[in-house]
Amino acid sequence: MREVKIAVKSASVAIEIEDLKVNYGAQRVLHGVDLDVVPGEFIAILGSSGCGKTTLLRTIAGFQKASGGAIRLFGKDVVDTPPEKRGIAMMFQSYALWPHMTVLGNVGYGLRLRGMSKADVRARVETVLRMLNLTGLEDRKVTNLSGGQRQRVALGRALAIEPDLLLLDEPLSNLDAKVRIQVRAEIKSLQSRLGFTAIQVTHDREEAMTMADRIVVMDQGRIAQVGSPKEVYDNPVSPFVASFMGADNTIDLDVRQGASGLEVRASGQDAPTLWSGRAPMGSVTAYFRDDVATIQDLGAKSEDAIVLPGTITQRTYPGGHYRYLVATGDRHFTVTDDRYLDLGNPVGLRLPLESLHLFPSAQ
Amino acid sequence: MSRPSLLGFLLIAPALLMIGVLFLYPLGFSLASAVTAGGQLSLTHFEKAFELYSTDILFTIFVVIVSTILTAIFSIMIAGVLTLSETPWLVAGLRALYRWPLFIPFIVAAQCMRTFLAKNGLMNNTLVATGVLEPLQATSFLDWRGIIITFVWKQVPFVTLMLAGAMASIDRATIEAGRNLGASRPRILCELVLPQVAQTLLVGLVLSFVTMLSVLSVPMMVAGSQPTMLTVDMAFRINSYGDYATANALGVISYALSAVAAWIYLRHNVKREVQA
Numbered sequence: 001m002r003e004v005k006i007a008v009k010s011a012s013v014a015i016e017i018e019d020l021k022v023n024y025g026a027q028r029v030l031h032g033v034d035l036d037v038v039p040g041e042f043i044a045i046l047g048s049s050g051c052g053k054t055t056l057l058r059t060i061a062g063f064q065k066a067s068g069g070a071i072r073l074f075g076k077d078v079v080d081t082p083p084e085k086r087g088i089a090m091m092f093q094s095y096a097l098w099p100h101m102t103v104l105g106n107v108g109y110g111l112r113l114r115g116m117s118k119a120d121v122r123a124r125v126e127t128v129l130r131m132l133n134l135t136g137l138e139d140r141k142v143t144n145l146s147g148g149q150r151q152r153v154a155l156g157r158a159l160a161i162e163p164d165l166l167l168l169d170e171p172l173s174n175l176d177a178k179v180r181i182q183v184r185a186e187i188k189s190l191q192s193r194l195g196f197t198a199i200q201v202t203h204d205r206e207e208a209m210t211m212a213d214r215i216v217v218m219d220q221g222r223i224a225q226v227g228s229p230k231e232v233y234d235n236p237v238s239p240f241v242a243s244f245m246g247a248d249n250t251i252d253l254d255v256r257q258g259a260s261g262l263e264v265r266a267s268g269q270d271a272p273t274l275w276s277g278r279a280p281m282g283s284v285t286a287y288f289r290d291d292v293a294t295i296q297d298l299g300a301k302s303e304d305a306i307v308l309p310g311t312i313t314q315r316t317y318p319g320g321h322y323r324y325l326v327a328t329g330d331r332h333f334t335v336t337d338d339r340y341l342d343l344g345n346p347v348g349l350r351l352p353l354e355s356l357h358l359f360p361s362a363q
Numbered sequence: 364m365s366r367p368s369l370l371g372f373l374l375i376a377p378a379l380l381m382i383g384v385l386f387l388y389p390l391g392f393s394l395a396s397a398v399t400a401g402g403q404l405s406l407t408h409f410e411k412a413f414e415l416y417s418t419d420i421l422f423t424i425f426v427v428i429v430s431t432i433l434t435a436i437f438s439i440m441i442a443g444v445l446t447l448s449e450t451p452w453l454v455a456g457l458r459a460l461y462r463w464p465l466f467i468p469f470i471v472a473a474q475c476m477r478t479f480l481a482k483n484g485l486m487n488n489t490l491v492a493t494g495v496l497e498p499l500q501a502t503s504f505l506d507w508r509g510i511i512i513t514f515v516w517k518q519v520p521f522v523t524l525m526l527a528g529a530m531a532s533i534d535r536a537t538i539e540a541g542r543n544l545g546a547s548r549p550r551i552l553c554e555l556v557l558p559q560v561a562q563t564l565l566v567g568l569v570l571s572f573v574t575m576l577s578v579l580s581v582p583m584m585v586a587g588s589q590p591t592m593l594t595v596d597m598a599f600r601i602n603s604y605g606d607y608a609t610a611n612a613l614g615v616i617s618y619a620l621s622a623v624a625a626w627i628y629l630r631h632n633v634k635r636e637v638q639a
Contacts, residue, residue: 063539084542096536100558109554110544161544 012074014039014165014197015060020069022052022059029055031221032069039164042191043199044212048244052221053201057167060199061090073165089163093170095154097142103129103153104138110161128156131190148179155187159194166191168200172207184211205245209233217241235357242287242357249293249333251286251308251351252361255279264353266306267329273306275353280360292355295324295337298348306356307348312341397611408612415596415609420616422590426507426582427575427620430514431568437515438522438567443552445523446530447538465520469513473584476513480504480585509585510592514575522567529563530556562635569628573621593617 015037022030029052037043045053058064060071062083070077078086089110097106107128108121116124122138129135132152137145142153151171158166171187172180188211191198202208208215209229217224217232217240225232225241236242253264255275262279263272286306296302298309313332314325321336326349333349341347400407413420441461448454464472479485482503490496504512533556541551557564582592593613600610 061539061543063542082542083539084545084547087545088543090540090543092536092540094534094536096534096540098537098540098555098559100561109541109546113545113550157540157544 012039013037013072014041014074015199016070016072016075017056017060018070018072020056020059020071021067022055022064023067024055028067029221030059033221033223035216035223035226037197037199039197040195041197042188042211042213043197043216044208044214045199045201045216045218046203046205046208046244047218047224048203051218053203053218054169055221056218057090057169057199057201061088061167062086087163088165088167089158089161090167091154091158091169091171093173095150095174097150097154097157099141099143102139102141103134103145106142106153107156107160110157114161124160125156128160131159132156132186147175148183151175151183155190159190159196162194163196166196166198168198170201170203172202172204180207187211217244219244236287239285239287239357239359239362242359247287247289247357249288249290251288251306251331253284253286253306253358255281255284255358257281264306264358266308269306269308273302273304273353276304279358283361284358285361286351286356286358288351288356290334291336292352293326293333293335294350295326295335295339295341296348296350298346300348302348302350304354305350305352307350310347310349312343312345312347315341315343393607393611393614396608397615400608408608409615411609412612412616416593416613418590419593419596422507423576423592423617424620426510426514426592427572430511430518430575431572433511433515434518434522434571435564435568437519438526439552439557439564441519441523442526442530443548443556445527446556447548447552461523462520464517465524467517469517469578470580470584472513472517473581476509476516476581476585477505480509480512506586506588507590510582513581513585514578517581518571518575522564522571525563525567526560529560533559562632565628565631569624572624576617576620 013036015035017033017035020030020033021028033052033056035043045056047053055064059066062078062081066079069079071079073086073088098109101109104122104125108116108125111121111124125138126135129137132155134149134152134156137149137153142150145153151174155171168187172183175183184207187198200208200211212229214226215229215232216226219238219240224244225237227235232241233245236245236247242248251266253266255262255264256272257263258272258274260274262275264275264279264284265272295312296307298307300307308328310326310328310333312324313327316323321338322340324335324337324341326333326335326347328349335349397408398404398406441457444457445454445461467475477484480503481487482501482505484503486504487496487501491498491501537555537559538551541555546555577594578592579594579598582595583598593616597610597613597617600606600613
């Protein structure tokens with residue numbers, strides 16, 4: 001973590017957040033957040049509702065007062081600067097379009113505030129609308145637009161002033177699934193084309209994974225992990241991050257120092273399996289995703305996996321492959337397999353070691 | 364339902380009867396007596412009303428329009444501060460104070476203004492005591508200015524109450540979006556907030572306009588001399604001469620002025636609906 005920070009600092013930093021604390025009344029909602037964002041980077045702040053991710057975004061924008069710490073934009077501390085002087089563009093979850101104005105009025109408002117002439121505003125708005133595939137909608141009332149169009153107008157309004165920094169508060173949460181995927185790609189390509197720095201708040205893991213250069217996972221007002229999507233997905237640093245990134249199945253394991261290295265053993269397993277990497281000792285909990293488990297014959301040996309004896313209790317065919325519910329002890333796991341297997345069959349539930357995230361069991 | 368139910372009619376009958384007896388009948392009667400003389404259709408009462416009171420008609424229009432405009436300005440300012448200010452003590456103080464005049468009757472307000480605005484009233488005495496005014500410069504405000512001040516003082520809380528409520532219910536993010544793009548507080552108020560609550564402001568102002576047009580106590584007590592407002596003239600025609608016909612003609616003129624306000628409101632409403 002330390003090295004990353006130094007490396008980032010040597011490049012110029014767009015946003016530097018240091019030990020940021022925010023209170024709502026007597027309740028603290030951000031407990032000292034540190035984050036550096038380099039210019040041109042796309043950051044996704046990911047977390048469940050109430051984790052403080054929107055508060056963090058609103059504090060950067062200036063709508064929420066910080067009770068401690070610093071926010072520096074390109075080196076300048078803005079903690080005491082009101083939002084209208086920060087020069088950060090923001091896109092709101094509700095879009096917050098002005099219902100009494102046309103598309104031109106909405107998108108061009110920031111330009112008008114900057115004293116641009118009417119003709120220049122119109123020309124610039126036209127460019128922005130072309131970029132967003134909204135050509136010709138200048139004089140349409142925003143109340144007569146579809147959800148997807150409104151979303152783009154809101155994005156256009158934020159981008160029209162050519163900001164260095166764009167904050168997006170759950171920009172896609174009000175769109176239906178199909179439009180969402182399309183707009184996701186559009187925002188991403190606009191960002192890489194225009195080169196602004198973006199911070200997006202989302203509770204959608206896939207959205208964060210596909211759009212962001214780096215993901216910030218937040219939990220209860222603290223940053224749980226910062227890293228590239230792959231890093232956060234493959235190497236979660238805590239049980240919270242692991243289960244938030246989809247590894248929400250758990251089994252209890254026992255880790256011991258054996259003759260030839262670390263040995264892990266699940267209850268109900270005959271012989272321990274060798275563990276090649278680092279692992280906490282003693283009783284641990286392994287977190288894994290649904291899709292890493294496979295079914296194999298009970299007798300077959302497996303070098304780099306834990307095999308738990310189980311029984312098939314349910315079989316469904318969602319298309320393409322079969323989905324089985326396998327019972328091991330008192331636990332049930334969902335496993336997919338191409339083969340047709342009979343109910344009640346004793347099978348081995350194979351969990352590859354490399355896909356397990358081990359953390360000491362909570363006492 | 365194809366046939367109107369008798370029970371339904373019976374249920375609303377008392378209300379209809381009240382409206383008929385207490386409002387429609389007197390209205391029709393005064394309208395009729397304003398346009399008839401000796402059983403014949405005639406405009407003589409209107410001629411008389413205009414001959415005697417044309418100055419007062421203009422005075423009334425002037426006072427009510429100026430009061431409405433000032434009410435609008437002050438209400439917008441107060442509601443704007445309540446909605447946009449980030450100074451907690453200012454908002455709390457204003458919120459606690461602004462509603463008080465709502466609970467004071469017009470006649471009490473007029474009485475207070477008499478002692479406040481008189482030549483040797485509290486206002487002038489304070490100004491003289493603080494050295495702002497020379498004692499000789501002190502003049503009485505108990506004329507059209509007194510009426511306007513009383514009307515505005517009395518109506519601002521009412522319009523502010525409506526306006527602040529409407530402003531509180533618009534999407535906060537539309538205000539934040541303006542600040543985010545760099546708009547100052549006054550610009551946000553005028554360009555982003557006010558257009559969203561224009562409907563409410565208009566309703567409040569039309570209601571204020573009609574109220575001020577019908578107040579008798581304030582012009583009577585604050586400005587006793589000529590010119591005065593139509594309500595005073597109507598009371599005078601009836602009390603001193605028993606001249607109901609001219610009073611009714613003046614009443615019809617008041618109706619007409621209210622009708623103009625109502626027409627402006629309705630026209631605006633229709634326009635909005637066509638746009639939507």
